Amino acid sequence: MQPFVYETAVVYESSGQFLGNIRQTVQELKRRHPQLKHYALADLAVHKGRQRAVNVTLYFKPKN
Secondary structure: OOOEEEEEEEOOOOOHHHHHHHHHHHHHHHOOHHHHEEEEEEEEEEEEEOEEEEEEEEEEEEOO
């Protein structure tokens, strides 16, 4: 199995909302990509984006 990488921009107003948006993105990805059933979120990278958005890269790896 190959690693799966997904990039998105997340708009935020607070840290709680930011984490909630990331959790929601992971859930949506798992619904849209059934192969992710056998993957786990391994890491994420966060980079400052424009104004109220943060660029987030999600790294998934196969479950052991």
